[in-house]
Amino acid sequence: MFSGTYRPKLDDKGRLFLPAKFREAMGDGLVITRGQERSVDVRTQADFDSFAVKLQNAPQTDARLRHHTRMLFALASDQKLDKQGRFTVTPELREYAGLSKECVVIGVYNRLEIWEPAAWAEYTAAQEQAFSDVEEEVYPGL
Template identity: 70%
Template sequence: MFSGTYTPKVDDKGRLFLPAKFREAMKEGLVITRGQDRALDVRTMSAFADFTEKFRTAQQTNAQLRAYGRMLFALASEQTPDKQGRITLTPELREYAGVDRDVVVLGVYDRLEIWEPDAWQRYTGAQEQAFADLSEEIFPSF
């Protein structure tokens, strides 16, 4: 499980250090793709394989599924972190997420998300009350 919030920097070559806490899980390889809300998703190779298996077995005649697949796979970047634990964000992925030098890396259960810091602030500001309200709906006896 991935959790926590980190703020590494992106260097001039588009590389960032994975937070040390996540390096062991990602050392065999990972896939970076477009995520929701203009963030980037980072999944281990095996988690991405599980995710894409659901896509493969879904009804391919569904126009929404095809459109989602195009957006998901078109910029997907398979990588293995280097010895220092760095990964490279392609220019296309950086543009999609609006990422320059500063980023926020979130552990989100089965994946990491990479956000532009101001976008993350706006998102959390808009979602805090909804988060409080949803806990009662999602976990009624919690």
């Protein structure tokens, strides 16, 4: 499980140092792609493969699914960590998420998200009150 908030920096080649606590889980490879709200999703190769099978088995007659999977897979990039625990965030994904040097990496259960710091601050400010105000079940079955 991935959790926590970290602030690594992209180097001049677009490489990001993965926080040490996540390196073992990502050691067999990872996939980066577009995330929601202009973030970058980072999943283990195994999790991404499992996710892809679910999408493949979903009804392709649903236009929303077709649109979503095109956007998801078009910028997906298989990555391996180098000896220093870095991976490359592709130029297309850096542009999509507005990433330059500073980044915020958050753990979200089965994946990581990479955010541009101002976008993350704006998102959390907008969501904080809604998070605090939850009075009903938001997680089915819990």
